Amino acid sequence: MYDSTTSTINNVDTIPVEISARHVHLSEQDAMALYGAPLTKVRELSQPGQFLCKERIRLIGPKGVIDNVAVLGPSRSSSQVEISKADARILGIKTPLRQSGDIEGTPGIILASQNNIVGLEEGVIIAARHIHMPSKDAQRFGVVDKDVVSVHLQGERALVLEEVLVRVNDDFALSMHIDIDEGNSVCWNKDTTGRIVARKQAF
Amino acid sequence: MYDSTTSTINNVDTIPVEISARHVHLSEQDAMALYGAPLTKVRELSQPGQFLCKERIRLIGPKGVIDNVAVLGPSRSSSQVEISKADARILGIKTPLRQSGDIEGTPGIILASQNNIVGLEEGVIIAARHIHMPSKDAQRFGVVDKDVVSVHLQGERALVLEEVLVRVNDDFALSMHIDIDEGNSVCWNKDTTGRIVARKQAF
Numbered sequence: 001m002y003d004s005t006t007s008t009i010n011n012v013d014t015i016p017v018e019i020s021a022r023h024v025h026l027s028e029q030d031a032m033a034l035y036g037a038p039l040t041k042v043r044e045l046s047q048p049g050q051f052l053c054k055e056r057i058r059l060i061g062p063k064g065v066i067d068n069v070a071v072l073g074p075s076r077s078s079s080q081v082e083i084s085k086a087d088a089r090i091l092g093i094k095t096p097l098r099q100s101g102d103i104e105g106t107p108g109i110i111l112a113s114q115n116n117i118v119g120l121e122e123g124v125i126i127a128a129r130h131i132h133m134p135s136k137d138a139q140r141f142g143v144v145d146k147d148v149v150s151v152h153l154q155g156e157r158a159l160v161l162e163e164v165l166v167r168v169n170d171d172f173a174l175s176m177h178i179d180i181d182e183g184n185s186v187c188w189n190k191d192t193t194g195r196i197v198a199r200k201q202a203f
Numbered sequence: 204m205y206d207s208t209t210s211t212i213n214n215v216d217t218i219p220v221e222i223s224a225r226h227v228h229l230s231e232q233d234a235m236a237l238y239g240a241p242l243t244k245v246r247e248l249s250q251p252g253q254f255l256c257k258e259r260i261r262l263i264g265p266k267g268v269i270d271n272v273a274v275l276g277p278s279r280s281s282s283q284v285e286i287s288k289a290d291a292r293i294l295g296i297k298t299p300l301r302q303s304g305d306i307e308g309t310p311g312i313i314l315a316s317q318n319n320i321v322g323l324e325e326g327v328i329i330a331a332r333h334i335h336m337p338s339k340d341a342q343r344f345g346v347v348d349k350d351v352v353s354v355h356l357q358g359e360r361a362l363v364l365e366e367v368l369v370r371v372n373d374d375f376a377l378s379m380h381i382d383i384d385e386g387n388s389v390c391w392n393k394d395t396t397g398r399i400v401a402r403k404q405a406f
Contacts, residue, residue: 085387086289097359097390129360150363156300157332157385160353160363182360184288184384187300 009142009149014193017153017176018046019183020127021070022083024057024111028075030120031055034113039073046175047132049074059083060110060117063092079120081109082127084180098125099165127179130165132172141196144168148200151176156187160197212345212352217396220356220379221249222386223330224273225286227260227314231278233323234258237316242276249378250335252277262286263313263320266295282323284312285330287383301328302368330382333368335375344399347371351403354379359390363400 031039040054053071059081066087080103088095093107108120131151138144145168152160161182176194178186186192234242243257256274262284269290283306291298296310311323334354341347348371355363364385379397381389389395 085390086383158365160365161388162361162363180289181384181387185364185388187288 009196009199010140011195011197013140014195015131015141015151015174015176017178017188017192017194019188020082020177020179022059022066022087022180023070023072024059024082025072025076025080026111027077027079030079030111030118031071031075033118034111034116036115039071039075041073045072046173048171048173055113058112059087059091060112061091061093064090066090078103079111079118079123081111081120081124082179083124085126086181088124088126093124095124095126097128099128099130100125127177128165129161129163129176129178129182130167131174131176133166133168133174134170134172135168137174138166138168143196143199149196150198150200151194152197153178153186153188153192153194155189155192157185159186161194163200212399212402213343214398214400216343217398218334218344218354218377218379220381220391220395220397222391223285223380223382225262225269225290225383226273226275227262227285228275228279228283229314230280230282233282233314233321234274234278236321237314237319239318242274242278244276248275249376251374251376258316261315262290262294263315264294264296267293269293281306282314282321282326284314284323284327285382286327288329289384291327291329296327298327298329300331302331302333303328330380331368332364332366332379332381332385333370334377334379336369336371336377337373337375338371340377341369341371346399346402352399353401353403354397355400356381356389356391356395356397358392358395360388362389364397366403 041051042054043052051073053073055071057069059066103123106122107124109124111118143166147166150162151164244254245257246255254276256276258274260272262269306326309325310327312327314321346369350369353365354367
């Protein structure tokens, strides 16, 4: 299924690895309903144009609540909630693994600010791991947009993550995004890097 | 570092994979201090002779508390607390990755029952992944005691875990033990199995 022998991928150069902690993207409408104002930037994130907001949010599920969750900007066309497997258990929401933006048919949730609540019909996902890559890096690594690769992460619990989606766009900064469970599994720290070791063959 | 081409390992047959949730092993002395009586068996576990106890325990760290933690029997010579990275953060205890039993120099913790508390000088670990293997299976897989292998786990988020210790003993049942973070990372379910795909070369 994976082709590690005949491919021409660059398996030497490393890719920075970041953990995506739980967070929420809001539509402009949902942000207005919750906070009565547009989102307020407090800090730029590694992906150009993305930022952490001053606003925090409460996630309310049938079984539990998670407070003080990060809100990321800018606003999107649809609100989206990205959580971990452990979070899904706390909230009591059976949450599928999806790439960001692919929320059709996913479960809903209740979002709350200090002043209001909003019910989402859908949008709760566990974010599938992926690599943000500008085209110059895609060329360097020998991959193209939508390639699915295996990535070796060094660390105290070294591992190889399969089924990693490559997303190529010149608006991206080179970075692999994993969730908190994957980060814990490799004993992630800020110096953790990955190497592409195989490309999944097209069928 | 890993030798996947010249080794004679059996990379076809599968190994059952179990998640070790957070739990505590108690010395007889600590069990008596906490519960005023020896441990009470409620259910056999997969490893012969090991059992879940009726008793539950509270873990108290400098930053937080985790309640209702499982106690496993039988008693051991030293008490040992096995937690996840996320648990370590909740408790505020900087916890090293160790194989079970290797607790020298590890952090301590406060244990509490309804009736008493016990302070451990050491014994808090994140349990390093390992495979329990009777010698007949070791022969079948082409490995020996203390081999370090890489194991492919199938699942919605398939991955290869490196640095997996093989422990061969005829008192064991064949089973690979991973922690909750590793289980979440592969989207573990009770049917998850692993295949040994490489053996680390001796140096």
